[in-house]
Amino acid sequence: xxxxxxxxxxxxxxxxxxxxxxxxxxxxxxxxxxxxxxxxxxxxxxxxxxxxxxxxxxxxxxxxxxxxxxxxxxxxxxxxxxxxxxxxxxxxxxxxxxxxxxxxxxxxxxxxxxxxxxxxxxxxxxxxxxxxxxxxxxxxxxxxxxxxxxxxxxxxxxxxxxxxxxxxxxxxxxxxxxxxxxxxxxxxxxxxxxxxxxxxxxxxxxxxxxxxxxxxxxxxxxxxxxxxxxxxxxxxxxxxxxxx
Amino acid sequence: xxxxxxxxxxxxxxxxxxxxxxxxxxxxxxxxxxxxxxxxxxxxxxxxxxxxxxxxxxxxxxxxxxxxxxxxxxxxxxxxxxxxxxxxxxxxxxxxxxxxxxxxxxxxxxxxxxxxxxxxxxxxxxxxxxxxxxxxxxxxxxxxxxxxxxxxxxxxxxxxxxxxxxxxxxxxxxxxxxxxxxxxxxxxxxxxxxxxxxxxxxxxxxxxxxxxxxxxxxxxxxxxxxxxxxxxxxxxxxxxxxxxxxxxxxxxxxxxxxxxxxxxxxxxxxxxxxxxxxxxxxxxxxxxxxxxxxxx
Numbered sequence: 331x332x333x334x335x336x337x338x339x340x341x342x343x344x345x346x347x348x349x350x351x352x353x354x355x356x357x358x359x360x361x362x363x364x365x366x367x368x369x370x371x372x373x374x375x376x377x378x379x380x381x382x383x384x385x386x387x388x389x390x391x392x393x394x395x396x397x398x399x400x401x402x403x404x405x406x407x408x409x410x411x412x413x414x415x416x417x418x419x420x421x422x423x424x425x426x427x428x429x430x431x432x433x434x435x436x437x438x439x440x441x442x443x444x445x446x447x448x449x450x451x452x453x454x455x456x457x458x459x460x461x462x463x464x465x466x467x468x469x470x471x472x473x474x475x476x477x478x479x480x481x482x483x484x485x486x487x488x489x490x491x492x493x494x495x496x497x498x499x500x501x502x503x504x505x506x507x508x509x510x511x512x513x514x515x516x517x518x519x520x521x522x523x524x525x526x527x528x529x530x531x532x533x534x535x536x537x538x539x540x541x542x543x544x545x546x547x548x549x550x551x552x553x554x555x556x557x558x559x560x561x562x563x564x565x566x567x568x569x570x571x572x573x574x
Numbered sequence: 575x576x577x578x579x580x581x582x583x584x585x586x587x588x589x590x591x592x593x594x595x596x597x598x599x600x601x602x603x604x605x606x607x608x609x610x611x612x613x614x615x616x617x618x619x620x621x622x623x624x625x626x627x628x629x630x631x632x633x634x635x636x637x638x639x640x641x642x643x644x645x646x647x648x649x650x651x652x653x654x655x656x657x658x659x660x661x662x663x664x665x666x667x668x669x670x671x672x673x674x675x676x677x678x679x680x681x682x683x684x685x686x687x688x689x690x691x692x693x694x695x696x697x698x699x700x701x702x703x704x705x706x707x708x709x710x711x712x713x714x715x716x717x718x719x720x721x722x723x724x725x726x727x728x729x730x731x732x733x734x735x736x737x738x739x740x741x742x743x744x745x746x747x748x749x750x751x752x753x754x755x756x757x758x759x760x761x762x763x764x765x766x767x768x769x770x771x772x773x774x775x776x777x778x779x780x781x782x783x784x785x786x787x788x789x790x791x792x793x794x795x796x797x798x799x800x801x802x803x804x805x806x807x808x809x810x811x812x813x814x815x816x817x818x819x820x821x822x823x824x825x826x827x828x829x830x831x832x833x834x835x836x837x838x839x840x841x842x843x844x845x846x847x848x849x850x851x852x853x854x855x856x857x858x859x860x861x862x863x864x865x866x867x868x869x870x
Contacts, residue, residue: 391829398824399737400726400832420636421726421739425630495627522628525734527621529794532732533651535817537840538806553628 366480367448367460371438373483374476377511378435380541383409383568387444387560392424394527394553399424404557406432412439413573416557422519426520428498434485437462437474444474452477457486470494484511487537496521507562515558522553582698586664595660596709599653603713606649607721614640621730630827642719643727643743647820648752649714656791658761658780658786659779660706665699666778667767669863673773679868692860699762704755711751731818744831750816753845757813760848761786763855764809770859770866786810809851812844 386406392399402423407415414433416425430436443466449459457477464471470492476486488500498520505514586592610617615636622631669692672678682691727743729736738746761782768778788808792800805811818841823834835841 391827393828395733395828397737398734398822398828400739400830417721422635422728422737424625424735424737425627425635429630511870522622525625525731526626527732529732529796531621532730533794533814533817534732535814535821535844536805536811537815537818537821537837537844539837540839547590549718 339368363563366458367446370458370478370480370483371460371462371476374478374485374511375438377483377509378438379407380565381386381410381435381512382565383407383511384565385563385568386512388557389560390418390423391556392553393556394424394522396522397424397553405543406557406559406573407431408435409568409570409573410435412436413570419571426518426522426553427495428490428520429518429555431488431490431498431500432516432518432557434488434502437476437488437490438483443469446528449475455486482508484508496559507559507564510562512562512564513559515556518555518557520553520555522551524551529550575686575694576692577857578686580683582694583701586698586702592664595663598660599657599706599710600713600758602653602656603649603710606652607718609644610645610648610870611721612638615647638725639728640722641725641727642715642722642739643724643740643747644729645718645722646715646747647727647729648720649710649718650754650816653710653714657706657710657758657791659783661699661703661758661762661817662765662782663785664702665762666769666772666782667775668699668766669769670694670772670775670778671769673868674775677745677822681783682868688864689860692856696763696766696856699723699766700759703758703762705784707751707755707758711747714746723752727820729817731821735741736820737830738820738822739830739832746819749819751815753819753841756845756848756852757816760809760813760851763859767855767859767862770862783821807847808846812847815841 353428384407386408388404388406391402392401392402400421401559402418402421405417405419407413407417411431412435413429416423416429420530443464444462446529447461449461451457452459455477458480460476460478462474462476472491472493473489474491475489476485479486482504482506484502485500486502490498490500492498492521497552498518500519501517502513503515504512507514615633618631618636618639619626622629625631669678672681675758682688686694724740724743726740727738729738764785765778765782769775769779772778789808793805793808793811793814818837819835821836823831823836825831
């Protein structure tokens, strides 16, 4: 009898524990989900905030349908909050508008002014998709979509839509400087407009060959700049004169 | 023959009017250089106007773009259209001038054949053309490099932009000047041919210029009916093929291939057409001259 009542008592405690545990787990999961987007952004930002300035060397490849350009050796200078300069010291490089965005810190320059939307995870890559909507209606940026590796607090991809200059896309590959959130390789995709100069100005030599790129030009209005970094000098100071 | 050539060259370079061409080239080159030195950025703004929404063109970028190689390209683009007039001044005068002065018959009393005489006269015109080009090369290329410095060269075409690394430019200019020498020799040969028919130098010079202007207009017009019929056979269409040395090949990602030429067979074809014209014009001039009854 004693044994039976003891069993009933133990059973009810067990049920109670399971209930508390389940409820706690659900509550905890909900809490994590509610905080995650904001938390992830804060973690990513904290990582990027470790860098006050840097000077980086790299190779830049320009891929625009109407430009034939050699691979350039460039130096990239960055200084907080949003100064960035790409300098080709030994030649000429066509630098696309919006190249400032290759520095990811630029996304968070105005973090308090954004609404953060958690979209969930991307199929296949398992990257967290978070959208940032600027609260300021006059902001040039309309929407930023970030694809974040939660485990490493790294932005792997981003898409920024602007009012004036279309959409910029960024794709990052990380390596040696992962702890600072600095990429080893960045692919920057941007919108281009059609290029044409009157033949009366250029007096082109017509070699009689058919231009195959005309159809492609109509389709492909996107340009691409790929920068492969060979090294960074981080937080050693960059003078303001570099950006003038 | 060599002695005769020396005499011909002496006659050409003794005349003050010969130096008008050199003076004209020097002043045009200098004027373009001064204009671009002080207002080159406005010119660049004009050229890059429809790219300004896609790219950042800083003052530093414009300064680098306006380097000696680009300036020389702009000068050649402008001058090689005007140079036929300067070339025709001498070639058009070579036979007609002698006829006008009444020295042609006297010259032919020398113990040389009419063909040899024509060869000497034409060679002297070609040497003058080459001297003019060397003068232009020194002033336009060397002068611009000294004033503006060197950097990567950017060639703006009507439907695209070619960027060439600075170390890959000089050999292209050597080839371009070599090609320009052949192109101007074609004009010289035409003027030389017309000179055979005239007794006054003005006629062949004006006729040469008229032909060059009309043909250039036809070459530059984009009218489909002419594109495949007349245009490929006009020598003026092929005179601008020197630019082909500055059109480079690129890989699938649009990266310039150093040391490459986009369409070398087309340049060789154009060069061959010009050489055929030179042979045709000079051959006709000799043929007519040999049969001509020299009265002056």
